[in-house]
Amino acid sequence: MRRAAAILSSVLFGAGLLAAGLHAASAPAVRWTEEERAIIRSLALDALPPLPTDPSNRVADDPRAAELGRALFFDVRLSANGQVACATCHLPERQFQDDVPLARGVGTTTRRTMPIAGMAHSPFLFWDGRADSLWSQALGPLESPVEHGGNRTQYAHVIAEHYRERYEAVFGPLPETVKFPPQAGPVADPDATRAWEAMPEADREAVNRVFANIGKAIAAFERTITPAPTRFDAYASTLGAGILNEDEVAGLRLFIGKGECVNCHNGPLLTDNHFHNTGVPAASGLPKDLGRAAGAKLVREDPFNCLGPYSDAGEGDCSELRFMAADGHELLRAYKTPSLRGAAGRPPYMHAGQIPTLADVVAHYSAAPAAPAGHSELRPLNLSETERRQLIAFLATLNPDPDDKGRNGF
Amino acid sequence: MLTLTSRRALLLGIPALVLAGGIVTAGAMMRSVPSDLDLALEKPTAAGLYKAAIAPQTNPVSVGSMHAWTVTVLTPTGAPIKAAKIGINGGMPQHGHGLPTAPQVTKDLGGGRYLIEGMKFNMRGWWTLDLAIDGPKGADTVTFNLVL
Numbered sequence: 124m125r126r127a128a129a130i131l132s133s134v135l136f137g138a139g140l141l142a143a144g145l146h147a148a149s150a151p152a153v154r155w156t157e158e159e160r161a162i163i164r165s166l167a168l169d170a171l172p173p174l175p176t177d178p179s180n181r182v183a184d185d186p187r188a189a190e191l192g193r194a195l196f197f198d199v200r201l202s203a204n205g206q207v208a209c210a211t212c213h214l215p216e217r218q219f220q221d222d223v224p225l226a227r228g229v230g231t232t233t234r235r236t237m238p239i240a241g242m243a244h245s246p247f248l249f250w251d252g253r254a255d256s257l258w259s260q261a262l263g264p265l266e267s268p269v270e271h272g273g274n275r276t277q278y279a280h281v282i283a284e285h286y287r288e289r290y291e292a293v294f295g296p297l298p299e300t301v302k303f304p305p306q307a308g309p310v311a312d313p314d315a316t317r318a319w320e321a322m323p324e325a326d327r328e329a330v331n332r333v334f335a336n337i338g339k340a341i342a343a344f345e346r347t348i349t350p351a352p353t354r355f356d357a358y359a360s361t362l363g364a365g366i367l368n369e370d371e372v373a374g375l376r377l378f379i380g381k382g383e384c385v386n387c388h389n390g391p392l393l394t395d396n397h398f399h400n401t402g403v404p405a406a407s408g409l410p411k412d413l414g415r416a417a418g419a420k421l422v423r424e425d426p427f428n429c430l431g432p433y434s435d436a437g438e439g440d441c442s443e444l445r446f447m448a449a450d451g452h453e454l455l456r457a458y459k460t461p462s463l464r465g466a467a468g469r470p471p472y473m474h475a476g477q478i479p480t481l482a483d484v485v486a487h488y489s490a491a492p493a494a495p496a497g498h499s500e501l502r503p504l505n506l507s508e509t510e511r512r513q514l515i516a517f518l519a520t521l522n523p524d525p526d527d528k529g530r531n532g533f
Numbered sequence: 534m535l536t537l538t539s540r541r542a543l544l545l546g547i548p549a550l551v552l553a554g555g556i557v558t559a560g561a562m563m564r565s566v567p568s569d570l571d572l573a574l575e576k577p578t579a580a581g582l583y584k585a586a587i588a589p590q591t592n593p594v595s596v597g598s599m600h601a602w603t604v605t606v607l608t609p610t611g612a613p614i615k616a617a618k619i620g621i622n623g624g625m626p627q628h629g630h631g632l633p634t635a636p637q638v639t640k641d642l643g644g645g646r647y648l649i650e651g652m653k654f655n656m657r658g659w660w661t662l663d664l665a666i667d668g669p670k671g672a673d674t675v676t677f678n679l680v681l
Contacts, residue, residue: 386628386656390597395655397633442599446634446651453630500630 153362153372160362162379167359168352171391174243179434179441180258180339183346188293191286192344195337200281201265203229203272209264209341212236218465218523219348224406224476230269233409235476238469240350241462243342245396246443250458250474251418252398255444256434257342259427262334266310274308274315276300276322279333294336298329331426335433350392350464351523358520367520374517377510382488384514387460393521398457402492402499406475413496414474415457419449455497467519481518485511566627566659570678577609578673583617583666584609585675590648596657596681599634602649603642606666613645620665621649625658632660657681 155163164170174184182188195201196209212226213219219239221227226236234250242248248260264270265278282290283300291297303326307318319327355375358366367375378384387395398415405412422444427433429441448454458474472478478487489511491501506514575586583606590601606614619638624631633655640648654660662677 386658389656395597395633397655399630442651443634446599446636446653448631448633448635451631500628 153364155362159376159379162385163359163362163375165389166355166385166391166393168350168356168391169360171241171244171350174346177243177256177258177342177346179256179429179436180342181435182293182336182339183258183343185293185343187289188340188343189347190344191289191293192340192342194286194289195341196344198281198285200285201271201273201278201337207271209261212264212270213239218469220469222469222471224471226270228264228267228270229272232267232269233406233412234474235471237461238465239345239348240464241392242348243346244392245394245459247396247398247418247422247447247459249418251414251421252459253418253421254425255422255428255441257345258335258338259425261338261341261345262427265334265337266308268311274306274310274312275319275330275334276303276307277305278337279303279330280305282333282337290333290336290340293340297333298326300333302326303330331433335427338427350462353464353521353523355517355520368516370513370516371520372517373510374513374515375520377506377514378517381510382504382506382514384488388463393463394460396460398454398459399500400453400455400457400494400497401488401501402494403456403458403473403487404477404492405495406477409475411496412475413455415459416454416497419447419454423447423449452497456494457497463518464521465523466521467515468522481515482511485514566680570659570680572678572680574677576675576677578666578675580673581609582670582673583607583614583668583675584611585664585666587649587662587664587677594654594679594681596654599651599653602636602652603646604638604649604664605644605646606668607645608670614666614668614670615645616641617645617647617666617668619647619649619667621662622665623660623662625656625660627659628656654679654681 177183196213199206199208199211201208207228211228212221213236214221220236224235226232226234237248237250243257246255248254248257249263254260254263265273266275279298279300280303283297287297304318304322306312306315307322307330308315309319310316322330354366358375378388387397387399389395398418400414422428425431429436429444434441466472467481470480472481472484478484485506488501489504489506491499491503493499574588575584577584585607586605588603588605590603594600604619606617606619608614621636621638622631632653634651634653636649636651636653638647639650642648658681660679660681662679664675664677666673666675
């Protein structure tokens with residue numbers, strides 16, 4: 124096989140020289156080994172498998188649920204001050220993120236807003252993976268005192284008042300919401316917590332179901348948000364000349380080679396959907412952040428997880444949660460590998476937006492500083508200034524095609 | 534039990550089949566795997582107490598998805614080991630990290646065969662799978678190498 128590969132590469136080398144001569148005026152023809160070609164193709168959007176089913180959400184692919192979810196996603200009534208919707212931080216025209224280091228809802232969070240396109244492919248959500256489905260993820264911000272800031276009965280009342288018909292068409296009859304307190308839920312607000320604790324168990328259970336269903340509808344909508352094709356995808360499908368320039372191709376070579384970026388940023392979404400400590404500095408002024416070490420415990424205890432009473436999953440589903448790595452030093456300050464699709468167009472970077480520019484990010488990975496806690500998986504790359512510039516040029520080829528405005532993702 | 538032929542097919546087949554399936558993801562291609570790496574999927578355990586073999590339940594073994602494997606534990610002469618306790622560990626020696634999941638034996642399939650669920654490889658490259666086997670002859674370990 125090796126001999127065959129060697130022969131093949133020399134043939135390609137020859138072809139490359141020839142092509143270089145032919146296309147010198149436009150862009151250089153590039154020599155890739157078969158292995159490199161396979162890696163490049165594996166990163167292309169057309170290699171993305173169909174959306175995985177979500178057995179924990181029986182309405183995940185119900186278009187009526189997606190329409191309801193779309194309405195809820197933009198509804199500021201689902202907040203403490205009537206001013207915050209999911210779309211407040213997940214701005215559709217900005218890759219469903221908000222361009223600021225720390226998300227701002229009714230207050231300021233401790234984390235950078237994550238984009239949404241393609242997230243239905245991810246087994247764990249949030250930077251620390253503390254949710255194991257899109258629907259359980261959607262519930263977190265609704266109850267966070269610094270995001271939507273509301274509570275479960277408040278949201279049930281919004282559904283009963285404004286969405287009854289659409290909700291019942293998807294989920295069946297709403298409970299009798301008039302008997303529920305206006306503000307009650309297991310949240311930071313002590314009054315709402317007291318009201319929640321005073322409710323009969325059966326009522327709390329009924330409200331929990333409405334709350335979970337809000338998440339399931341939003342998830343059905345989010346499943347329709349998909350990444351848009353990029354210039355890199357055009358290149359990956361043909362490897363033809365004239366699509367990427369010399370610096371971009373050199374950057375791609377670094378990405379899959381010396382830079383070792385592709386170890387974690389792999390597959391068509393350029394993420395392994397896993398959690399890594401890459402020595403990202405702690406954000407100043409924020410509380411201690413354990414990353415995945417905390418997230419793994421939170422998702423295991425979450426009543427809205429795949430194994431919980433509000434999940435539609437059957438026995439044998441939920442393998443991601445059942446076999447999740449929940450302990451070990453590798454989890455400390457490990458954060459989810461983000462997709463790099465569109466990343467060049469959405470600074471700042473990292474889980475708390477603590478690295479302002481892409482150049483700083485590449486410099487960080489090249490230098491591989493020690494982690495503030497736990498152990499960084501990085502080793503210094505010592506990239507030259509030219510190499511760093513080339514990597515950045517390549518990353519920009521993963522930006523959505525500006526001519527492709529009709530897609531949901533961007 | 535895997536024959537030599539099927540073992541070869543598996544080892545060579547993993548990347549090829551995964552590529553064909555269009556769900557391949559890429560890995561550390563530029564760091565070379567030791568040329569003398571033992572890729573056998575059937576071998577004696579470290580102290581020779583048992584003979585162990587592993588096989589994926591589904592082919593291709595694709596990067597990034599959950600899959601199940603079977604492990605077969607036999608005496609050195611080929612008799613099945615029943616009711617063995619098997620611990621699973623592993624990782625990527627060149628990267629210094631472990632498995633991304635916590636796989637477990639979930640079923641005794643009989644005849645010395647056991648089902649391992651929850652396996653996942655989140656990147657291409659050289660992986661090890663370390664089994665700690667506790668059976669009637671005592672505790673022993675075995676390490677398998679996989680290259681995806």
